[in-house]
Amino acid sequence: MDKIIDQINTTARRVPTWVVYILCLLPAPYFFYLAVTGNLGPDPVKPLEHKYGEMALQLLIAGLCITPLRQHLGINLIKFRRSLGIMAFTYVSFHLLVWAILDVQTLGRVIEDIIKRPYITIGMAGFALLLPLAVTSNNWSVRKLGPTWRKLHKLTYPAVILGGVHYIWLVKGIQIEPLIYLAVILGLLALRYWPKRRARSPA
Amino acid sequence: MAYRWTNTLTPQDVTPEAAFLNRRQLIAGAAAGVGLAAMAGQGQAATEGLEPNSYEDITQYNNYYEFGTGKTDPARNAHRLTTSPWTVKIDGMVDKPGDYAMADIMDAMTIEERIYRFRCVEAWSMVIPWNGFELADLLAMAGVQGQAKYVAFETANRPDEMPGVRFPALDWPYVEGLRLDEALHPLTLMATGIYGKPIPNQNGAPMRLVVPWKYGFKSIKSIVRITLTDKEPPTSWNKANAREYGFYSNVNPEVSHPRWSQASERMVGGGLFAKRQPTLMFNGYEEEVASLYEGMDLKANF
Numbered sequence: 001m002d003k004i005i006d007q008i009n010t011t012a013r014r015v016p017t018w019v020v021y022i023l024c025l026l027p028a029p030y031f032f033y034l035a036v037t038g039n040l041g042p043d044p045v046k047p048l049e050h051k052y053g054e055m056a057l058q059l060l061i062a063g064l065c066i067t068p069l070r071q072h073l074g075i076n077l078i079k080f081r082r083s084l085g086i087m088a089f090t091y092v093s094f095h096l097l098v099w100a101i102l103d104v105q106t107l108g109r110v111i112e113d114i115i116k117r118p119y120i121t122i123g124m125a126g127f128a129l130l131l132p133l134a135v136t137s138n139n140w141s142v143r144k145l146g147p148t149w150r151k152l153h154k155l156t157y158p159a160v161i162l163g164g165v166h167y168i169w170l171v172k173g174i175q176i177e178p179l180i181y182l183a184v185i186l187g188l189l190a191l192r193y194w195p196k197r198r199a200r201s202p203a
Numbered sequence: 204m205a206y207r208w209t210n211t212l213t214p215q216d217v218t219p220e221a222a223f224l225n226r227r228q229l230i231a232g233a234a235a236g237v238g239l240a241a242m243a244g245q246g247q248a249a250t251e252g253l254e255p256n257s258y259e260d261i262t263q264y265n266n267y268y269e270f271g272t273g274k275t276d277p278a279r280n281a282h283r284l285t286t287s288p289w290t291v292k293i294d295g296m297v298d299k300p301g302d303y304a305m306a307d308i309m310d311a312m313t314i315e316e317r318i319y320r321f322r323c324v325e326a327w328s329m330v331i332p333w334n335g336f337e338l339a340d341l342l343a344m345a346g347v348q349g350q351a352k353y354v355a356f357e358t359a360n361r362p363d364e365m366p367g368v369r370f371p372a373l374d375w376p377y378v379e380g381l382r383l384d385e386a387l388h389p390l391t392l393m394a395t396g397i398y399g400k401p402i403p404n405q406n407g408a409p410m411r412l413v414v415p416w417k418y419g420f421k422s423i424k425s426i427v428r429i430t431l432t433d434k435e436p437p438t439s440w441n442k443a444n445a446r447e448y449g450f451y452s453n454v455n456p457e458v459s460h461p462r463w464s465q466a467s468e469r470m471v472g473g474g475l476f477a478k479r480q481p482t483l484m485f486n487g488y489e490e491e492v493a494s495l496y497e498g499m500d501l502k503a504n505f
Contacts, residue, residue, distance in 0.1 A: 042260040173372040
């Protein structure tokens with residue numbers, strides 16, 4: 001087990017972060033291409049919108065995995081965390097753009113939807129929470145903000161919860177997939193607090 | 204794309220001649236076999252030309268949660284449903300209650316083609332060339348009794364054949380209902396085919412309701428039971444969320460669903476950059492059905 005972990009850590013040290021950016025960005029034009037060419041079904045707006053939203057959630061969840069992986073397994077992928085966060089924000093933005101421009105289509109109705117429909121309101125709130133994080137995701141901001149930077153970036157937690165609830169809320173009836181997403185999100189957040197203390201107490 | 208322009212109609216059918224002389228300029232409402240006399244009496248239906256969606260669109264993009272909640276799940280999973288033999292129980296306030304074999308129903312009914320708009324509550328729409336018979340004819344076969352005021356419908360509930368019912372996305376079995384006058388309206392169809400072919404399982408084989416002026420979820424699929432009653436029957440989506448889904452669920456651009464504006468719709472098949480289209484009152488069948496709701500507050504009875 002230790003050997004595997006060492007191997008992962010060694011490999012991770014060698015992989016530059018731009019690899020994460022490239023790998024994460026590739027699906028965006030690919031799905032757009034599928035949508036344009038009719039390969040996302042006869043109503044391509046919704047599948048594209050949902051695909052980007054889902055990828056944003058997956059990337060946020062990937063970002064949430066970094067700390068528990070290090071704390072509990074000793075796997076250190078921390079250098080990829082910022083790129084995952086930026087990519088998550090990018091996909092939230094794509095999701096939002098597809099929704100506003102290709103789906104809703106008029107500014108008036110976009111605003112009306114944000115105000116009148118709670119699941120969209122909380123989705124937008126999640127996006128709003130991610131905005132300052134995206135803006136401060138550069139080295140200069142990290143230095144400038146010091147310890148405040150760490151505190152500020154805890155905004156990821158409420159943002160990802162809002163994202164998970166947004167997903168549950170937007171589907172019709174009770175559906176299993178969004179429930180799994182929220183369970184994973186809450187589980188990963190819980191891991192940060194509670195088993196760590198347990199580990200400190202003598203066995 | 205095969206069968207796209209197949210015409211199963213004979214001169215005896217009441218479809219207006221223009222509709223099958225020029226299949227690419229079908230007149231959606233008027234193409235209904237409503238009967239020319241009745242149509243003339245009620246005024247003309249929407250007159251803009253409508254081109255039906257492709258057979259592929261209609262059969263690969265479905266909401267049928269018994270087979271999964273994704274749009275492509277039904278086409279993938281519905282082959283498991285055994286649709287033959289099939290019996291429909293007709294009971295409640297009827298003269299001749301009993302289990303009716305689907306084959307006998309088909310023998311007794313005259314199948315005609317109806318090209319209808321289909322509007323989903325999720326704000327997408329299609330144009331579908333159904334084959335089927337009027338629900339009124341089936342109800343006449345069973346003999347509706349005088350005190351009946353509503354018709355309740357029930358979908359098959361078979362965990363072995365329907366993977367979706369193992370998870371409570373809805374309270375199974377799926378149930379729906381209509382007021383008797385809605386059920387007897389000549390636009391209300393029991394569909395048994397699409398494009399002249401037997402209706403695929405994912406579209407509700409062997410027999411499904413089609414009520415073109417209501418949101419799609421009212422058009423219950425794979426019907427196993429029809430009950431005539433004097434009380435408003437429960438309906439699945441209303442049970443799941445009464446604030447969002449009313450008993451009537453008439454297409455109405457002025458009554459907004461809490462989560463979706465109903466003012467406009469995406470026409471399926473239009474591609475990624477298609478412009479939304481304004482939604483029509485009663486889905487374009489206002490001339491035919493508005494009188495059913497005269498004096499009713501459509502915002503309260505949504």
